[in-house]
Amino acid sequence: MIFVTVGVQLPFDRLIRAMDDWAGRHGRDDVVAQVGESAYVPHTIDVRPRLAADEFRAYVERAELVVAHAGMGSILTALELGKPIIVMPRRAALGEHRNDHQLATSRRMASHAAITVAQDGDDLVRMLDASDIPVVPQRIASHADDGLINELTSFIAQPPAQPRFVGRFLRRPRLGFSFGEQ
Amino acid sequence: MRLRPAFRGCEIVFVSTLDQGNATGGARFHRVPDANRFEKLTLVKLFVAMVRILLVERPDVVVSTGAAPGYIALRLGSLLGARTVWIDSIANVDELSMSGRMATKVADLCLTQWPHLARPEGPHFAGSVV
Numbered sequence: 520m521i522f523v524t525v526g527v528q529l530p531f532d533r534l535i536r537a538m539d540d541w542a543g544r545h546g547r548d549d550v551v552a553q554v555g556e557s558a559y560v561p562h563t564i565d566v567r568p569r570l571a572a573d574e575f576r577a578y579v580e581r582a583e584l585v586v587a588h589a590g591m592g593s594i595l596t597a598l599e600l601g602k603p604i605i606v607m608p609r610r611a612a613l614g615e616h617r618n619d620h621q622l623a624t625s626r627r628m629a630s631h632a633a634i635t636v637a638q639d640g641d642d643l644v645r646m647l648d649a650s651d652i653p654v655v656p657q658r659i660a661s662h663a664d665d666g667l668i669n670e671l672t673s674f675i676a677q678p679p680a681q682p683r684f685v686g687r688f689l690r691r692p693r694l695g696f697s698f699g700e701q
Numbered sequence: 702m703r704l705r706p707a708f709r710g711c712e713i714v715f716v717s718t719l720d721q722g723n724a725t726g727g728a729r730f731h732r733v734p735d736a737n738r739f740e741k742l743t744l745v746k747l748f749v750a751m752v753r754i755l756l757v758e759r760p761d762v763v764v765s766t767g768a769a770p771g772y773i774a775l776r777l778g779s780l781l782g783a784r785t786v787w788i789d790s791i792a793n794v795d796e797l798s799m800s801g802r803m804a805t806k807v808a809d810l811c812l813t814q815w816p817h818l819a820r821p822e823g824p825h826f827a828g829s830v831v
Contacts, residue, residue, distance in 0.1 A: 527719065528735060571722030591792045595703065595831065617737065623794035627815075663703045664828025667788075667812070671707035674786060674810050675762055 522582035523552035526590045527569040530557040531615055534607050537640030538586060539564050541647055551578060576600070584652055586643070589621035589628070589636070598633055601658035605646055607637040703830045704764070704788075714758050716751075718770060729758075737769050738799070748773055755781055765804075766790045772800040779807055786810045791829055793818075 523538050525531035535554050539561040542550045550564040553575065557566070570578065579585055579596050587593035589608040597604035608625045609615035625636040633655040637643035646652075662668065702724065713728040715721065718735035733750045736743035747770055755777050763778030764786040765771030775785045787808035789801035794815055797805070805811045805823055813819055814829035 569720070571720040572724035573722035576724070591790065598831065617739075620792055620794065620798075624792050627794045659831065661703070662706050663830040666828030667814075667830065668704065668707045668828075670810075670812065670827035671704060671764070671786065672709075674784070675707065675711065677784070679761055679782075679784065 520549045520551065520578075520582050521547070521584045521586060522578045523550060523554075523564065523586045524575070524590075524593050525553065525555055525557075525588045526592065527553065527555040529609070529616060530555050530559070531588050531609055532557055532559040533613070533615070533640055534586070534588060534643070535559055535561060535564075535566075537607075537643050541644050553578075586647075589625040591624065594624075594628060594634065598631070598659045599661060601633075601655050603633050603635070603652045603655050605635045605637050605643060605652075607639065607643055711762075714754075714760065716754060716770070716774065731758075733770055735770065744769065751777055755783075762786065764788065767798055767804075768800040772804055775804055775808060779809075784809045786812070787824070788812045788830075789814065789818075789824060791815070791831065797824065 523535070525534055535552060535557060536559060538550060538552065543563040547563070552564050552566050553570050554566045554568060556568070576596060579600050579602055582602055585593065585597045585602050585604040587604060587606050589606040594604060594606060606625055606628070608621035610622070611617065611619045628634050629636045632653055635646060635653065637646055714731070715725045715728055716731045716733055718733055720732065721730055731754045734743050734746050736747040751770065751773050755774070759781065760778055760783045763774055763783045765775055766788050767790045775787060779785050785808045787801065787804040789797050789812065791814040793801060797813065797818060811824040812827055813824040816826045818824065819826035
């Protein structure tokens, strides 16, 4: 099974269309894609608008190959589960994102053994046709660098700041609070 | 999720724009609308949702990787007396995100995940999520 994901924030029909055409030409009925708010209606591939985080992970786990936009959530999940991933960066000039950070992400991540960068749809199709998919030796660790973890741990362990403003009247016991997908 | 070992022993509350399913492992979870600087109306809805969550949860520490929702959480959390950590997303390779540049000015601890983006006055580099 090939799992395709472009996240859920913005559509990325250039990638979905390329995958759909490729799957149609090769009679692949085992391509599943998380497409977000896409208006494109695929002919061949099986689409899901948005998956919950645990469902998303389950699809990556089942896939032999992940094809994705160059989003860190997609890349990290593939690396954690030891899956090869082909990423195709979104381009701001085509209205696919607010800026070109995905180009920078792909440049930096391209050195990783499990990651292949496709510059555009044609490039992606060439790679799929050539089955030029790297064998991934192993999964990366399930948590961040020790340095980052330790920095956070020691910050959290510091005594609470003097409550400011409204906080002065409304203290409640210690709480960790986190945000984000990483 | 990859930062989880740092929160061992803490009561954790997650806020995300995405449905996390069972991925939070039993920790309390709030979902907020996603917004960015171009979607003013959604930004207002996001702001209201975040005020409500922070007043209910009263965190001691707010940790965020971005972007607009995280920045709002950081500012509000700070106003309510929480200490704040901004970890600029690893997706920002060439420069800090706009929310990251704004957060550098208010966060108690500001980190980048790329050594070449670290500055003496912050953000600092301590490692990355990969």
